[in-house]
Amino acid sequence: MSNPPHVIIIGAGSTGSATAHDLALRGLSVTVVERGEIASGTTGRNHCLLHSGGRYCVNDKEGAIECIEENLILRRIMPHALEMNDGLFVALDDEDYAFQEDFLAGCEECHIPAREIPVKQALEIEPFLNPKIKAAVQVPDGVFEPWRFCTSFLATAKKNGATIRNFTEVSDLVFQGSAVAGIQVFDHRTGKTETIGADMVVNATGSWAGIIAEMAHVNVPVAPTAGVMVTIGTRLNNMVINRMHKPHDGDIVVPVRNTSIIGTTSWRVTSPDAIEIPQDQIDKMMHAGELLIPSIKAGRQRGVMAVARPLIASANVDARDFSRTFEAFNHRKQGGAAGIITISGGKTTTARGMAEKVSDVVCAELGISVECKTKTTPLVSYRDFYN
Amino acid sequence: MNLYRPELKRFRFLRWFDFRSWRLGMLAYILNRVTAIGLVVYLYLHLAVLFLLAQGPSGWDPFIQIARTPWFLMLDVILLAGLLIHGLNGLRVALTGFGYGVRSQKPLFIALMIFAAIVLAVGVFKMFMG
Amino acid sequence: MSLQVTLKILRSRPHQEQRYDTFDVTVPDAANVLDAIEQAWAHHDRDLMFRHACHHASCGTCAVRINGREKLPCIAPVKDYDGGEIKIEPLRNFPIVGDLVVDVAPFFQNQEASDFIITRPTENELDGKAIAHTQGLDPESAPTVPFNRFENCVECGICLSACPTMSADYKFFGPAGLAAIKRQLDKTTDANEREKLLHLADDEHGVWRCHSAWECTEACPQSVFPAESIMALRKEINAQRFKKFFRL
């Protein structure tokens, strides 16, 4: 084992980026390889919502608590890369209104600061909101920008000695006996294939995790489910507007910069690469958005995007490690190859927390014990990634 | 010719002439540069002609003969056009350059060029008919 | 319904001759050019290098030239090109890394030099409607904080590619960089910081290098109006000099 141990992270989405930062801060030698641009996978194309947990506080309390904790940490460590404008949960009909009680109770239980505000005041702050709303609750949602989110983590990792290689695609794994001892990569810039040795490989390729896992002769059954989002060419809301009911298709309008993004649906796809967007999904989305903000109907559609969630199909419960809110596999413990750990799922909001947990496992496997300091370490500017 | 070869280096400015990317502002920019070169060339020619003057009527009169031909008058038209375009556009550049009329730089350019065209038309009429 | 398009993409690598490759792809009606490029990558050539992340004009990574014009392909509908051939080339005035990928490092270093922060206080900008000054709910410290939002500039580099001065002077600070200085100047009241920013702009390769082609403002996909910022900076610098000269 090299000193400090060398860890390779495959995939520079939110999970891989945060993990790179965590391990570099712990003093390990880190290399990140990403086949394309930073955040060109699921992370780039997500809904940009920095969850307060409100969306999950009734159905998935564990997830909600994780969200609010990470939300507060991110506000401290990357304040410059966030729009911190809160979110509004609005009740559109009687059914939604009846749900409010559960919702407020859920928020309280999960320690999510929530404040009921009079409809009149809500409409003052959000003049484009459906005037027929019956109730509104303010929660500390926020908006992040996926690419700058990842590059902030990577810039900080780089400052702490990590090497980041984009446009470098993993084509195979290198074995020593039955254990993974490195990777074989194809560098698109130079057209050369090379091998990089490692003491541990972290597979953070999200929807593509199954392909890398296959190279390690282990099975990670990924079932990519796509979601579509529609961007409106004007900003129609200050805060994130959520519909106050159980999570459903198209019930959130996220404002980013000078646009509003409506999302999202879900349908099964066969491959996570270059998803084609069915028109009926777009129509569905527009309709759901119009219920919250009627002006969306007249708005100019500026962009449409779809991307796959890295859901693990029929995950066998024993195979799950450390948390229920995302999937992480220490393949050695399941009788598979040593030297590789797969992490997938979760949310961008909780990326730092996921990184902390996977880094703890990496360190344990390597037999070292260093404390995680990412909770309190402010990130450097994302532009330092290019320094 | 491929204007985007990496080896182009010092001649990258040739990319100005990729007409696919031309818009009004770019056109004005290129016109200003081309007319500027034209005017500089003219200044030297002018000096050469003045030199003829120093040689007395023997050098000057044949020149005036040539200068009266329609072909030569055409050159005068080009000169006048260059002067008008460069001068008037220069006015716009100076104004906007100090922060005035920034929002209306495009209409300003069009208006000035229409004005230039009118003056040019009058000038041509005078030259050939007057 | 779907559209058939032919993409003609300029391919370059340090170890290869430059060439145009043609890809026939089929995309849904609602697709943008970036989706078509991604299809070409997914189904025809996995070695095609291009940058992309958000697909909704927020990250600024995907900027290329489509038929000679600088565009964000993520918001350029394929429909607009009417089934014809679409020629895609990397941005100009940047060193090429490979295919459609250019080296944006010097650009980002400039942006950093201006201390440009990508968030700013909300300025009643909801589609022209004025909003009451609102307060957010900060769970941590003060009970109320003002709303903020991201700056319009996505740092895509399109204005640098469209700028004719940029192709003559590589040291030019560039439209986006100068616009960033102006934005930062508006946000700060600190005298030292203002002095530093004006000093940065008042340079041979700063505001004085601009020769009024207005291409940056025309090409900018985000209505940043960089040229106007440059002119406003000049005005400010001149006013400052005037005051100094007459000891006002």
Ligand SMILES: Cc1cc2nc3c(=O)[nH]c(=O)nc-3n(C[C@H](O)[C@H](O)[C@H](O)COP(=O)(O)OP(=O)(O)OC[C@H]3O[C@@H](n4cnc5c(N)ncnc54)[C@H](O)[C@@H]3O)c2cc1C
């Ligand atoms: C529609 C939708 C909306 C969402 N909205 C939100 C939201 O609002 N807020 C939130 O917090 N979360 C949201 N999420 C969840 C979040 O986006 C994902 O959980 C998160 O982005 C996963 O990140 P990741 O790093 O695991 O995967 P990815 O971002 O997919 O990263 C994997 C990376 O690995 C790379 N890769 C793949 N194969 C290779 C290889 N062979 N060699 C090298 N690199 C390789 C890929 O290019 C990719 O960049 C949303 C998800 C979806 C689908």
Ligand code: SF4
């Ligand atoms: S000013 Fe406009 S064109 Fe220039 S980088 Fe910013 S968004 Fe892009």
